[in-house]
Amino acid sequence: MGRKKKKDELHSILADAYVRQKLVEVGGENAIAVLRSFKGKHSDEDFVKKLKIKISDVRSTLNRLHSEGLVVYERKKDSETGWYSYTWQINLEKIKRWAEEIKKEEREEEEGQDQYYCPVCGISSIVSFERAMENGFKCMGCENYLEYLDEEIREKVWQEFKR
């Protein structure tokens, strides 16, 4: 798979507010920024330079994402210094499966609950009443106000999604 296509796929997974929230729960506050900045293989230091965050934060984020299998690493020993260096890569297949699981759980959890959505962002913005309230009834994607999602609109939104 080409790098561009991978990037697009990751982008569409990260466009989902619920998935992003779960990623932050799993990987901490820098999880999204770290995942977004992947372009192939990276060392810990690459993220420090790119994201201007501490190396300890980079490592803790990568380790937490790694424990879910969402990123993978290669370890190499420097023959001169004897130190190990790590290069990290995104595990896109695993992220896709993980995101699907998350979405399934979300649907099950929210079945029968009142839901809200953003008319601009469509299906990726659907949230439960509780989560809508937490965000002051604003869309997490674009800051528009959320609207109540009744059965009729739900059908319409899903149809648009499938097209």
Ligand SMILES: [Zn+2]
């Ligand atoms: Zn929106």
